[in-house]
Amino acid sequence: TQGQVITCKAAVAWEANKPLVIEEVQVAPPQAGEVRVKILFTALCHTDAYTWSGKDPEGLFPCILGHEAAGIIESVGEGVTEVQPGDHVIPCYQAECRECKFCKSGKTNLCGKVRAATGVGVMMNDRKSRFSVKGTPIYHFMGTSTFSEYTVVHDVSVARIDPKAPLEKVCLLGCGVPTGIGHLVSMVELGKLILNHQPSISIIILITSAPYDTGKMAPYISRVAATTPSIILLCLGAVWNTAKVEAGSIVAVFGLGTVGLAVAEGAKTAGASRIIGIDIDSKKFEIAKNFGVTEFVNPKDHDKPIQQVIVDLTDGGVDYSFECIGNVSIMRAALECCHKGWGTSVIVGVAASGQEICTRPFQLVTGRVWKGTAFGGFKSRSQVPWLVEKYMKNEIKVDEYITHNLTLAEINKAFDLMHEGGCLRLLSHH
Ligand code: NAD
Ligand code: AHE
Ligand code: ZN
Numbered sequence: 001t002q003g004q005v006i007t008c009k010a011a012v013a014w015e016a017n018k019p020l021v022i023e024e025v026q027v028a029p030p031q032a033g034e035v036r037v038k039i040l041f042t043a044l045c046h047t048d049a050y051t052w053s054g055k056d057p058e059g060l061f062p063c064i065l066g067h068e069a070a071g072i073i074e075s076v077g078e079g080v081t082e083v084q085p086g087d088h089v090i091p092c093y094q095a096e097c098r099e100c101k102f103c104k105s106g107k108t109n110l111c112g113k114v115r116a117a118t119g120v121g122v123m124m125n126d127r128k129s130r131f132s133v134k135g136t137p138i139y140h141f142m143g144t145s146t147f148s149e150y151t152v153v154h155d156v157s158v159a160r161i162d163p164k165a166p167l168e169k170v171c172l173l174g175c176g177v178p179t180g181i182g183h184l185v186s187m188v189e190l191g192k193l194i195l196n197h198q199p200s201i202s203i204i205i206l207i208t209s210a211p212y213d214t215g216k217m218a219p220y221i222s223r224v225a226a227t228t229p230s231i232i233l234l235c236l237g238a239v240w241n242t243a244k245v246e247a248g249s250i251v252a253v254f255g256l257g258t259v260g261l262a263v264a265e266g267a268k269t270a271g272a273s274r275i276i277g278i279d280i281d282s283k284k285f286e287i288a289k290n291f292g293v294t295e296f297v298n299p300k301d302h303d304k305p306i307q308q309v310i311v312d313l314t315d316g317g318v319d320y321s322f323e324c325i326g327n328v329s330i331m332r333a334a335l336e337c338c339h340k341g342w343g344t345s346v347i348v349g350v351a352a353s354g355q356e357i358c359t360r361p362f363q364l365v366t367g368r369v370w371k372g373t374a375f376g377g378f379k380s381r382s383q384v385p386w387l388v389e390k391y392m393k394n395e396i397k398v399d400e401y402i403t404h405n406l407t408l409a410e411i412n413k414a415f416d417l418m419h420e421g422g423c424l425r426l427l428s429h430h
Contacts, residue, residue: 013064039149120139131152343368404426
């Protein structure tokens, strides 16, 4: 098939809000800097439903949605050196070229190399799509378009992973799970851990360009500590997360879908003392306990504004809050339930075109911090393989988020189930 057009099945969104149609799609061969991937498993994330709804300013139709998936490289275009046919990969909507201003800044996981093209549904090279149905071009989506048996993505948008990893599980590491846990890998905790074991050390700065791993660092740290003076410089290059939840923190998570539950799991790992889950769907409460949520609040059970309810429950507010819904009034509530002086609120949910956030500036003047993040702050190509490793070592949950297994032909049912609730990740296999 290398160099040839592949005809395969894909779910095409012809128009906003209209059921997807399984079509025979022509997938052109990858050009320079591109790879063609045989997608084996794809999950449905709320963002797919958001774009399908027509409220995404970057949503173009007809298109092939889907961005949380795993597959195998079928062929590669000219000049592609980092992956080859047969490699197991996870497509990454947030690219990582390692050359652009963003990648080199050390301050963000956003990448600028192909973003202009992925935002308008085309490939960077010729600003055209590689998909067509009977000659009609079909737009790409988020640079991934995984609701297709084959897709073409930029080489900077695939992470090569351990071929032993089960693709039907690790496909979730393409979006929702990293987005949640990413905010919470706690460097402060790593520091404390080291200090507890090495009381003679007073300052620790972690220096590493690789993703850090407490387990792996431990022997290294004790070796250095035995031979050097009392200050060790350890620095975090690749890991740059948004909110470093410290042990003992009180955390509020608004929205207990996959993203919110992954936030809770991360908060638990970081040692949060209380994790308050807020959702209007009470079905989420039982399952949320398994992800570390210690208390539940259903806004429907209260007359007071939800921020007031949380402030009253927490002696003045939470240390960290996360909005994992995409609702601008809840974003405001999430900020305003933070503790005066230091509380930090992170926006994770994606809100529709035209929606805006607001609050009294006094909220910020009095020390609350408002932030947002994409893909949990993870650098995709560098850190997705590491997340896969962590899953393989049982250090992060993935299986627990999968509530339904469907086929690609049942993709509309997956959207219906997502809207009905009572599900987390719905997996489609080809
Ligand atoms: P989901 O639909 O599985 O979960 C959303 C949850 O919010 C549901 O449990 C729902 O009952 C609850 N909810 C809805 N309205 C509510 C309200 N008013 N008050 C309280 N709870 C409410 O969605 P998901 O896949 O977990 O995604 C969550 C959000 O995160 C979406 O907006 C999605 O687009 C966004 N997202 C962002 C990123 C990123 O990188 N920033 C990545 C993935 C997803
Ligand atoms: N096109 C949307 C943007 C939505 C958005 O913010 N997407 C997140 C990922 S959501 C994954 O489920 C993201 O990565 N944002 C950073 C980026 O570069 O897009 C809109 O509303 O305009
Ligand atoms: Zn997503």
